[in-house]
Amino acid sequence: MKGISYARYGGPEVLEYGELPDPKVGPDAVLVKVRAAAVNPVDWKCREGHLDGILDAVFPVVPGWDVSGVVVQPGVSVTEFTAGDEVIGYVREDFLSRGTFAEYVAAPVRTLARKPRNLSFEEAAGLPLVGLTAYQVLVKALQVKRGETVLVHAAAGGVGSVAVQLARHFGARVIGTASEGNHDFVRGLGCEPVEYGDGLAERVRGLAPEGVDAVFDTVGGEALKISADLLAPEGRLASIADGDVVGYGGRYYWVRPDAEDLLRLTELAEEGVVSVHLSQTFPLERAADAHRLNQEGRTRGKIVVTVEWEVEPAG
Structure with missing residues (x-):
């Protein structure tokens, strides 16, 4: 699969776009086909090594914790989602390695909820964290x-x-x-x-x-x-x-993944209580530019990277 990764700590220049191994899908995870992933300040702080004291980095690291996409393959123990479900997730683990800035991510079900029906994939990606x-x-x-x-x-x-x-x-x-x-x-x-x-x-x-x-x-x-x-x-x-x-x-306070809380946010978005303002979107291969803009700290709302997929022919 194509994705963004970094092999050492540093500035946006350490982010590389290229081929990465396909994720393995554990029993309690689902394989998500990524449509969009949001950029957060914690992403560049991780990239620069500021969280090295609490999170081990298993290089190369794929950055990103926010995601919206479509379930491709549920793990063998998963009953919450099936193939074709549209989902959002705050896909944080207790180490840095398997992030969301890629064509696919294997996401633990504890990090996911269904995507709000009234939000685009880009808007939905900006909601979880x-x-x-x-x-x-x-x-x-x-x-x-x-x-x-x-x-x-x-x-x-x-x-x-x-x-x-x-x-x-x-x-x-x-x-x-x-x-x-x-x-x-x-x-x-x-x-x-x-x-x-x-x-x-x-x-x-x-x-x-x-x-x-x-x-x-x-x-x-x-x-x-x-x-x-x-x-x-x-x-x-x-x-x-x-x-x-x-x-x-x-x-x-440090936010934690919580499927129940995330589902409540989905419901609030569908009720019109919560909306997501998109500041700017970038294609996946320009993730470094997205990081640079986020790091300036003057963003209104969210910066999102998108993954382009060819539309499969009907039938």
Whole structure:
């Protein structure tokens, strides 16, 4: 099969497009014919070796954890899916090797759910990681309730934009940090935007004088420090970007594959609660360009790579 891989840590230049061995399908996995795979910041962080302390790399590594595609072959123990099923997945294992930037991926069933019927393969590929992150942080870490005020950092980004939509669905008021050029976009999601930079705390207090009930941090650093000071009494703080959140009495959260949560996101997408904004798409062979764009950190919504397949003749 064709795919993207890297044989050593490094910049986007280490990504190579070429022939790779076909995946082996274990008993509890399915072979997925990849239609699209999303790019996430964790992908280039893995590629540069920043996660080497917690994830072994078995080179050559195929990058990518997000996928949408079609089941080709179920494993011998699989009853959840059959050939022809359209699926999405957050295909993360506890090591780096068998990613989604390829024509096929062998995905454990615990990482998959059916694809939302109303989303394209490109849109659907952008949902799993950011959707699971937003859902699990809001529901499990912050336990957001109706009537509360939630501050979401980087509200125009992949995780932030889904978090805004979900928090609004849960009945919360949402304030979101975003650059001025993204204010109309986040307003359209139901968020009250505030500008980044000097004076952020004052701008948030102007909207929530009594403090915010929960903060969803996707940035870390100074934003995290400011967020701790903006909490109302009994307010909760969670970060996916900075482990220092624990020192502020908050929770550091790492998203995990969960088929039940992913299916719930599929249902919410079909109900029109959650949408995925595509920033740009690239063909698989240009995955390095997709990585470069994502690494700039100014993306609205999601960057996705696509796998082109010839249409099989009828009959």
